[in-house]
Amino acid sequence: MITIPTARKRKGLVFRVTVFLSVALAPIGIIAVLQTLEVMHQTARSSELSVLTLTRDAASREQLSLERAFGAAEALGAVALSLRRDGERCDSYLRQFIEANPKYSFVGLLPRDGIMTCSSTEQEYDFTTFDRFDEIMETPRPVVEANFNAPLSGTSVVIVSQPVFEEDSFVGYLTLSIPHDWIDPTADLTRLEKPIGLLTFNAFGQILTAERGVDTAMRQLPPDLDLTRFVGSTSDVFVAEDSNGQERVYTVVSIIPETVYALGTWTSDQGIASRVRPAVWSVPFPILMWIASVLVAVYALDRLVIRHVKSLRGQMVSFARNRTLPSPLKGSSVPSELSEMRDTFAAMANRVILEDADRENVMREMEGLIKTQNELLNQKDALVHQKSILLKEVHHRVKNNLQLISSIMNMQQRTATHSETRQIVGRLQDRVLGLAKIHQRLYQTERIDKIDAGAMIQDLIGQMSRLGSESIVPQNINVSAETIQLFPDQAVPFSLLVSELMTNALKYARAPEGQAPTIDVSLIEEEDDTVELKIANSISDERAPPSGTGLGNRLVQAFVNQLDGEIIVEEASDEYRVIVTFTRSEFVPEERDY
Structure with a gap:
């Protein structure tokens, strides 16, 4: 069973030293293994060369017979090539060669067309149907084949074919048959x-x-x-x-x-x-020697260093747990370096005990300071909460006062006898209610420093639609407002600006006969904190002529200036459009002279 070291053992000195020694001695072991493998390889290669030489010697008879046959075929090819047009002389010459050399049973000149007309048997043969005929004719080269039932020789033969060339042009093969009995x-x-x-x-x-x-x-x-x-x-x-x-x-x-x-x-x-096959038993020997060297080195290191280090470690653990001062290391084989380490640790332990006492006194003082700080923080939170409540109460009361003023204006509007007076009072009432909505938003939200401009527009338009005067024609109002947080410094002029623009849109919105006037309101914020307010109302050819003193236009321009914005007025054949853009800014408190 193989035991896998735990993470703690892998970090131990014994394990690491074993690994380092193994790595340090590994080159020697590798060299020994490689040298052993090289010797084994050379022995195997020498044995291979020996058996190859013995094999070549064993086949020397066949080699000699085939070499002689190729030599004879090359010589006969030159003669047969000169006699090929005289069939009788060619047959006679080849027959005489067979009679003079009984170790050959047949010889003939095989031309490229496959029809042999010159042979030792003085007969004509067709070789075009023989196996590999097309292949050997396409690529001229020396060829040796065996036919264990040769029809021409009447026995088992080895057929040697030597290509014949005439002025570098391939003509055919000179074929010799050698009976197997002669090989x-x-x-x-x-x-x-x-x-x-x-x-x-x-x-x-x-x-x-x-x-x-x-x-x-x-x-x-x-x-x-x-x-x-x-x-x-x-x-x-x-x-x-x-x-x-x-x-x-x-x-x-x-x-x-x-x-x-x-x-x-x-x-x-x-x-x-x-x-030829190397003995594998010789490979483990250098590996075993490498393992033995590592074990001896680890044992020596354990006796000289590791056991004393473990003893010193135990004293350190005892000091860490119980503040027990270290004792001298036992044994005469303790290295001087470890003795000096133990003395240094003892001095450090005495100093740590003194510093612990000082640290405990400091901690007690710190606890008192932290307690005082927590009390101050609690007081601060209480003051902030109280301030928030007071601010919300102020906004609530301002809103109530503004609504009271609006109610008084409403009563005054009802008792007025002139329509112009009612319109003027109605416009003032819308402006007062716009301010009231801002203060209402401030005390109803969790944060009293910011107002949702989108929601405020919804409230203002709904309120103005309900309180519209008799001169206002019913319209279809479409509102698309994003959630944009504004500080009160911008929220107040913004709400008054929306009130003025919506009053004008409600007053002058017209449409062709049979259709209801429409008002489109949109509020968006672009990536660079630019806010765009767009209010457009439909108009017709029979729209009401402008009336009034122009106070509304001056107020609109004044509110735009307070927002540091720009206003664009566009008028088409069927729509009147006002676009206001400004940059949403952060709250900047006013400087105070103390």
Whole structure:
């Protein structure tokens, strides 16, 4: 069972020293492992070269026979090429060659059209239907194939084909057939170490010769082994299981470059072949030596340092919990550095005890100051609350007084006999009620320093619609007002401005016959704290002519100036529009002369 260190143990000195020593000694261990692996690799490579050499020696008879056949084919090709137009002389010359060299059973000149007319049998043959005919004609190169039932030779043969050229132009192949009886893979093997199986194959993966027959050779090979994968390589060594599940060492060498290859089969415990696979037992030895070195170093460090550090740590914990002064470290093997550390800790402990006493006195004084501060803060909160109540009461009473004045004006308006007088009193009443709404908002909101301009517009318009005079035509009023917080310094002139503009809109709003006049009111705030008030009323050709003294216009301009804003008046064929813009400002208290 593997125990995983906890977080506390991982932070411990033993664990960290073990890790650091492991890292410090790791290069030595790695070098030892790498050197061991290098020796094993060199041994395996030397063994591979040895078995490759033995495989090449074992296939020397086939190599010699094939090289001689290619040499003869090259020489015969030049002669046959000169005699190819005289069929009888060409056949006679090739027949005499076979009679003089009984190790060859057939020779013939195969032209590119596939119709052989010059051969040692003095007969004509058609090779166009043979396997790979088009492939070898398309790419001229030396070719070796096997035919275990050759119709021309009447026996099992190895067919050697050498390309023939005339003035760098490919003409065809000079083909030689060598009976398998003349190629004995074991005839010249006198070495004690030789493969248990040897075969040769061509660039197409076809087996040419086999020491113990093709069937036996196939059983000694790994299942589904593709021999064409070795084509193009000069040598190869690999370990695999044969068809019977036995582990074998296989060697592949090229005996005719890129044309014929020899494959030897060795048992895994057979002499040099047994050293092809390196022994894995030699790798753990340097690793064990590295582990032993780390353990010895950790043990020495524990005896000299760690156990004394743990003792000193225990004294520190005891002092932290119970203020127990440290005692001298026991043992004669205590390093001088740790003894000095213990003395320094003892001096520090005495000083800490004295500072604790002083700190306790300071804390008592601080507690008294904090208590006094809390009492002052409570008094301040009470004063602020009292001030808020008084301010709300003031706003409430001002609002009541303004409503009282509005009621008196309303009574006066009803008793007036002239319509002009009633209109003047009504306008004054609207202005007074506008101020009253501001004070009402101030004492009804949680914060008495700001007023919601959007809600105030809703109240003013609703109030003016209810108290409208008889000269005001009924209208459709559309209000779109955002929530915008204004300080009282801006809220007062703003409410009076809205009252004046709405009075004019209610007074002069007209519409074509059969339609109701409309008034659109909008209040928006842009990103740069700019507030835009827009009041538009519909008009018609039969609108009422302007009347009055112009006081309303002067008041509107005065209120705009108080807001530090701008006013734009636009008039179209069916609408009269007033746009006021100003910047929402923060509250700035007035300077006082004390």
